Amino acid sequence: MKITHIAAGFTVGLVVGAATALMNAAKPGSEVQRNFMANSTDVKAQVNQLKTEVSDLKSYAMQTKEESQKLIKEMGTEVKEMIANYKSDIDPNIKHLKTNVENVKNRADEVKETFSKK
Template sequence: MKITHIAAGFTVGIIAGAATALMNAAKPGTEMQRNFAANSTDVKAQAEQIKSEVADLKNYAVQTKEESQKLVKEMGAEVKQMIANYQSDIQPNVQHLKSNVENVKNRADEVKETFSKK
């Protein structure tokens, strides 16, 4: 690195530091007290608003939980009813299929016997 680059960087750093120091310089005592009081009032108002929003959020969460539990119970009952209806609807078909399978099995046994005799 060249010495000119180092010197230029050092100079820019000094200027930026001085500008920052001037911008952040302490204010007179009465002005600081007024700013502090104003900020304090703002902070209190913001804290109250946050407190209110947290309470609203808590109430919303409790309400959502209660509604979810109710909905899950209702859905569970509906699903049980749907399963019961489905089972009662398919039971005759299952019996019919079992009967048909038994008939096919008996017919296969008869055909087997017929061919084994010859």
């Protein structure tokens, strides 16, 4: 649900509640009118303040979204670089291990041949 819908619902509820309270009050008509005018001014001020706060909240949310997207993009780039660095660091070790395994196999074959000749 959007914040504007919530704000609109709050505003409508506030206005209807104030109007109902004023209409059910046991006061003379002129006093009710004065109270209604004073309350409507307060409601307008509250609505304007609410609009400002919603606008600020919306801009903050957009700023947070943009910063988050930028940060995620940067993190993705860093992770790719880390993987590339890890791979370049580990490749020589893998080659060295393969060479050692091949040497061990060759030595095992030599030992096998030596014992099979005897």
